[in-house]
Amino acid sequence: MIGIFHEGTEAPWNLAMEEYLLEKAAEPCFVVWRNRASVIVGRNQNTCAQINRPFVETQGIAVVRRLSGGGAVYHDLGNVNFTFIAPGQGKKPAAFHEFTAPILEFLQKLGVPAAFDGRNDLSLYGLKISGNAQYVRHNHLLHHGTLLFDSDLDTLEKALRVGDVKYQDRGIPSIRKRVTNIREHLPSPVSADAFMERLYGFMQKKMKARTVNLSSLDHEAIERLADERYRRWEWNYGTSPPYTFHKVVKTSAGVLEVCLEVEKGIIRNARIFGDFFGFEDVEGLEAQLVGLRHDVRELTAFLQNFPVSLYIQGLFAHELAQALT
Numbered sequence: 001m002i003g004i005f006h007e008g009t010e011a012p013w014n015l016a017m018e019e020y021l022l023e024k025a026a027e028p029c030f031v032v033w034r035n036r037a038s039v040i041v042g043r044n045q046n047t048c049a050q051i052n053r054p055f056v057e058t059q060g061i062a063v064v065r066r067l068s069g070g071g072a073v074y075h076d077l078g079n080v081n082f083t084f085i086a087p088g089q090g091k092k093p094a095a096f097h098e099f100t101a102p103i104l105e106f107l108q109k110l111g112v113p114a115a116f117d118g119r120n121d122l123s124l125y126g127l128k129i130s131g132n133a134q135y136v137r138h139n140h141l142l143h144h145g146t147l148l149f150d151s152d153l154d155t156l157e158k159a160l161r162v163g164d165v166k167y168q169d170r171g172i173p174s175i176r177k178r179v180t181n182i183r184e185h186l187p188s189p190v191s192a193d194a195f196m197e198r199l200y201g202f203m204q205k206k207m208k209a210r211t212v213n214l215s216s217l218d219h220e221a222i223e224r225l226a227d228e229r230y231r232r233w234e235w236n237y238g239t240s241p242p243y244t245f246h247k248v249v250k251t252s253a254g255v256l257e258v259c260l261e262v263e264k265g266i267i268r269n270a271r272i273f274g275d276f277f278g279f280e281d282v283e284g285l286e287a288q289l290v291g292l293r294h295d296v297r298e299l300t301a302f303l304q305n306f307p308v309s310l311y312i313q314g315l316f317a318h319e320l321a322q323a324l325t
Contacts, residue, residue: 001028003209011038011064012230029085032200035075038062042070046240068133078150090139099143106202111187127180150183238265249323253315262294277313285311296325
């Protein structure tokens with residue numbers, strides 16, 4: 001087995017690294033890594049339905065879709081991630097227990113009585129500290145998990161809370177569980193950096209792994225993959241399942257009710273209702289929205305050059321963009 005202690009913290013790059021190793025690793029691999037503030041969405045989820053989008057965008061929190069299924073999770077530098085790459089195990093995926101067993105052993109040696117919980121979680125006194133997911137490609141298995149060590153739980157809650165916006169879709173919703181940080185339960189204080197180093201050292205010894213560093217050619221290939229997939233709106237938002245978006249909001253022009261049908265992140269049908277006045281029929285505005293991304297930045301840019309007030313008297317472009325997202 002090879003071991004990689006990765007210190008880069010950009011979420012798109014790190015997820016590209018996982019996919020690259022899944023494709024290229026010729027022997028079992030274990031990786032320890034972290035992301036700076038980001039929401040990592042499951043492969044089969046509707047991204048917009050999983051995040052508190054205004055908060056995420058205001059705070060500069062990255063939103064990235066991963067290869068594996070499961071629910072959306074929040075990452076920051078207080079959360080430590082681990083990845084196993086298991087070539088040849090894809091046709092008969094191993095139980096989640098097999099990959100989490102050494103992680104549990106490590107935590108228990110630290111004095112943390114964690115246990116396997118449900119289908120794919122690790123918990124401590126009934127509170128979630130780790131979520132795990134798997135993905136198979138070409139008979140290679142990727143297993144990865146989180147470890148909430150010292151995450152900002154307030155930001156976690158705000159980033160994953162959608163609020164009053166209602167989505168109806170065929171995506172997979174995240175199951176919210178009460179969580180806790182491992183650090184709060186340690187017998188003696190340990191920093192997130194030290195925890196990450198100890199985890200890697202324990203796994204390296206237990207798995208008899210030799211440490212390797214990614215080459216410059218590896219870095220170039222991962223960078224290309226990050227650009228082609230994980231930094232692209234089309235992957236992070238556009239691959240969401242079809243959904244219906246509904247929102248009622250009070251604006252300077254009165255109360256607006258917005259109904260959108262969205263497919264692959266693109267508005268396919270738009271209806272706007274309300275007690276507003278206009279010089280032109282609102283159907284003309286609705287027709288112009290079709291074909292645009294369901295994205296506040298794109299909608300704002302379009303509406304700033306569109307005569308919104310002809311259709312909804314007294315309404316500003318930025319207000320309509322916010323109502324639509």
